[in-house]
Every structure is written in structure tokens, then in C-alpha cells.
Amino acid sequence: MTLQQLNYIITISEIGSINRAAEKLYVSQPSLTSAIKELEKELGIVLFNRSGRGVTLTAEGADFLPYARQVYGQYLNLLEKYGKEGERKQKFGVSCQHYSFAVKAFVETVKAYDVAKYEFALRETKTLNVISDVARMHSEIGILYLSDFNRKAILKLLSSNGLSFNHLINCNAYVYLWKGHPLAGKSSISFDDLAPYPCLSFEQGDDSSFYFNEEILSTNDYPRSIKTTDRATNLNLMTGLNGYTLCSGIICEELNGSDFIAVPYEADSNNPNSIMDVGYIVRGNAILSSMGRRYIQEIRRYLDLEDAPD
Numbered sequence: 001m002t003l004q005q006l007n008y009i010i011t012i013s014e015i016g017s018i019n020r021a022a023e024k025l026y027v028s029q030p031s032l033t034s035a036i037k038e039l040e041k042e043l044g045i046v047l048f049n050r051s052g053r054g055v056t057l058t059a060e061g062a063d064f065l066p067y068a069r070q071v072y073g074q075y076l077n078l079l080e081k082y083g084k085e086g087e088r089k090q091k092f093g094v095s096c097q098h099y100s101f102a103v104k105a106f107v108e109t110v111k112a113y114d115v116a117k118y119e120f121a122l123r124e125t126k127t128l129n130v131i132s133d134v135a136r137m138h139s140e141i142g143i144l145y146l147s148d149f150n151r152k153a154i155l156k157l158l159s160s161n162g163l164s165f166n167h168l169i170n171c172n173a174y175v176y177l178w179k180g181h182p183l184a185g186k187s188s189i190s191f192d193d194l195a196p197y198p199c200l201s202f203e204q205g206d207d208s209s210f211y212f213n214e215e216i217l218s219t220n221d222y223p224r225s226i227k228t229t230d231r232a233t234n235l236n237l238m239t240g241l242n243g244y245t246l247c248s249g250i251i252c253e254e255l256n257g258s259d260f261i262a263v264p265y266e267a268d269s270n271n272p273n274s275i276m277d278v279g280y281i282v283r284g285n286a287i288l289s290s291m292g293r294r295y296i297q298e299i300r301r302y303l304d305l306e307d308a309p310d
Contacts, residue, residue, distance in 0.1 A: 005039045006068045017054045069137035077289045092291035093121035095133035096143035097214045098231050100252035105298035127212040135161035140292045142281040153211040164284045171276040173216040174249035174262040178238045188266035198224040200245040215246045
């Protein structure tokens, strides 16, 4: 097994065609096919299903791919740290729940890298996709939160995918709304105060679970609720419908604008507050790339955690 063969497997799985993968890899189609067959023979498994419409991973291939990505990714990290980069394209990806601070840190990370070629990715996505992206090494880092309610379920899912959670900051719940909202002048907002207004939350898909919800206090019974898929829509509905969402209170005005505020949530006996343990996930034994390290450093800086240990 060679690093070149691992790169071949990764590229074919991403493109879904041996012919187009050969073009991208600058090798002949017969040479690429031969290299894959040699690896399959060595491993004693079939990695791809081949048809006239292209290739797809077999069950064994899908199981093998994350390991191939991990090994090849660490090789690229070694080249980045110790090798001569030359014209090699810099790659880096983050998947996150809908946090403006995660976007701000990404912006600052990209601005800090003056490279001629790069392929970066920022995916604001569903909680389950954050976990899946990091597990499959589509993203190096994922950003999400744990709470007393979801901690056991999320940590079990992370463990089964070979991922680890790294704490960044603990936050109480805040009510996020626009400055013209009737409740915007209050020093704190209770659950009863919110009853006349629509609660905004991010859609988690057909396989959604209370454990995957991005919003704290997701098990509460909200009289009015609207699900959305992106932060921009949430902000528009806050303004147009006096909607609100429950969040960590960590807001980036530079990205979201200055027309929105976070007001502390006022707990009561029936609707207690809950701590949001915000952190990042990575593959358990992965060594962060320099981009990954810089990204976490930028998050720590934004959260005023510069003196916190890595």
C-alpha cells in the first residue's frame, strides 16, 4: 500500500469516475485502474462498484475510506510542516453549527494565510452533518455544543466515530432578537414573556432528534415555532415577525449587523436555564494542521481565551 494509492482512492471516491479522476491526477486511466486493482488484491477487499455510470464505494470501501483520508491527511500535514510546499494547494475545512464567531474565526484564519493556491471550505450545517464531515475528514474541525440534555447522546456518537470533543467555553442561554422587538428593552426575558412570539430554530432534517437541536432548551413546548436553514433567514424573520432564538450570547456584530441583541434568559422552576458547553471536535488521534491550529487560536482570541491551554 502506498500514499499514492491512498490519494487515488480518495480522488476517485470524490469524483465518482475513474476517467475523470485520471484526468485530475494526471495519470492514464489504465494505470489508475491497475493501481486500484493492485491495492484491492493486497487488501483482499473490493473498494469500488463499477458500472457504465461510474464508480461507487462498496461497503468495505466506505469503511476503508476514512482511514485512507486520515493517513493521507497526516502525510499532507507533515509536508506542510517539514516539506517544501512549492505549488501544492493549501486545503482546510470547518463544519459548524450556525455560530457567527465560528465564521469570524474562519475569516481571520484565511486572511492570515498568504498563499497562491488554496481550497478552503466553511460548512454551516446540521449537527449530524458536522459530526459526519469530521468523521469522514471532509472537514478537519467541527464546532458544536454539549448540554446536560444532549451530552450523553452526542458523546456516544462522537466516540463511535472516533472523534473527541474539546471544550472552549461555557455559556448560559440568551434570547437573541432584533433591537426593535417589544422585549428588547428588558434586562432579562422569561419563557412566559416569549409566548406571543415565534421561536426560530434550525432545521435538522428527516433524521432530526432533540439531541441534535442547535438551540438550548429545545425540549420546551413552544406555542409558535418556525424552522429555518440559515442565519440570514433567521435574522430576516427576527425583524419581520418579531421572532427570536435561544443562543449562547456570543454574537459577532461585524457579520450579523448591529441591529440585533442578546438578552439573558430568565429561568423559572418549569423552564430552568442550561449551560452550553461550546467546543470543537476532531478525529481522536489527529494532529491539527497549521491552519487548524490557527483557526482554534482565532476562536480562542475572539472568545477572549488567549491564555487558555491548547
